[in-house]
Amino acid sequence: MVNTAYGTAGQNTAGQNTAGRAPAASPWAAVGVSAFEERVYQAILHQPDAGAAGWALLTGGSPAQVRETCNQLLGLGLLQPPDSMGGLRAVDPRVAVRALIRRRETESELLAATAEEMGTAYEAGLLREEPSRLIEVASGEGAIAARLEEMYARAEREVCLFDTPPYLAPPAPQADLQADLLRRGIVSRGVYAATALEDPKILSRTWKMVELGEQARVLPSVPLKLLVVDGCRAMLPLTASAAGGYCAVVVWHSAVTEALQKLFEMAWQQATPLGQPTGGGELLESERTLIRLLAAGMKDEAVARHLGVSLRTLRRRVSELQDRLGAASRFQLGVRAAQRGWV
Numbered sequence: 001m002v003n004t005a006y007g008t009a010g011q012n013t014a015g016q017n018t019a020g021r022a023p024a025a026s027p028w029a030a031v032g033v034s035a036f037e038e039r040v041y042q043a044i045l046h047q048p049d050a051g052a053a054g055w056a057l058l059t060g061g062s063p064a065q066v067r068e069t070c071n072q073l074l075g076l077g078l079l080q081p082p083d084s085m086g087g088l089r090a091v092d093p094r095v096a097v098r099a100l101i102r103r104r105e106t107e108s109e110l111l112a113a114t115a116e117e118m119g120t121a122y123e124a125g126l127l128r129e130e131p132s133r134l135i136e137v138a139s140g141e142g143a144i145a146a147r148l149e150e151m152y153a154r155a156e157r158e159v160c161l162f163d164t165p166p167y168l169a170p171p172a173p174q175a176d177l178q179a180d181l182l183r184r185g186i187v188s189r190g191v192y193a194a195t196a197l198e199d200p201k202i203l204s205r206t207w208k209m210v211e212l213g214e215q216a217r218v219l220p221s222v223p224l225k226l227l228v229v230d231g232c233r234a235m236l237p238l239t240a241s242a243a244g245g246y247c248a249v250v251v252w253h254s255a256v257t258e259a260l261q262k263l264f265e266m267a268w269q270q271a272t273p274l275g276q277p278t279g280g281g282e283l284l285e286s287e288r289t290l291i292r293l294l295a296a297g298m299k300d301e302a303v304a305r306h307l308g309v310s311l312r313t314l315r316r317r318v319s320e321l322q323d324r325l326g327a328a329s330r331f332q333l334g335v336r337a338a339q340r341g342w343v
Helices: 027-031 035-046 051-059 063-076 093-129 141-154 172-183 200-212 255-270 285-295 300-307 311-325 330-339
Strands: 135-139 158-163 187-193 215-219 226-229 233-237 247-251
Touching (some): 035 051, 035 063, 135 141, 141 172, 141 233, 141 247, 187 255, 200 215, 233 255, 247 255, 285 300, 285 311, 285 330, 300 311, 311 330
Parallel strands (some): 158 187
Antiparallel strands (some): 135 247, 158 226, 226 233
């Protein structure tokens, strides 16, 4: 004999709350299973041999409704199709529900990717309608710091930057943001002006970032300060370096950000890699530091200041290194040091 009621306390067979309160949302809804489909599945789990007529009595539906729902449950993977051994059977919920969750996760990922594509079209439409949306001006140290923090936090793939003096704000906050970025596994590439690395604090900070995983290169000069995130958002100074003041512009995804990314890539190809500090080997620590500073393109005066020696002592040390490596010039010194893994 089949029980003629199948529900929870305080509900009738149609799933309505008899106490007058709105029924709580079922977790099954999160994987696309309706309330009636859930009841039919529960009925099949508890009385697998009852058949459509029995399951109809258990759920308060008609046999036709139950048969239609069984087809839907088959499509969801909650039921097994009939075979030579008998009729419909429920799939183990521990297996079936996990499969439903994975399917929903895949669908969610596809939807997110579609939303990203649609968002690009949405932004393009807004720019055509109102080009002023392309840029946002950040004025003042606090506003710029807030926008930098937001841009680093939203990075998903890669951050590219140009670093050059003058520094209008303390570099420490940005260094912390960059370190957090690297810990998240986001790629970070930086092209530094040689004049920036003449400051021992900036050089030390840069080597710390390289140790954390940043890819750093050096040029004698870079055209401007620049931050490009995921190739689609950029921040750069709004005023010339000589003008001073805290004023920057954030540029949203457009031909402008694409051009800025290309500018970075051109500089990246021309720049010299900044080697990571290493231990051991054939050189003294001071000699390794000397070679790295020379490879960064720093002038003799700046190198001497960083090492705390006179120009005469610096040039004597460079000459001694050239003799040890059989290098006729500083260029050859750099090449042969790189071949030995010193740079």
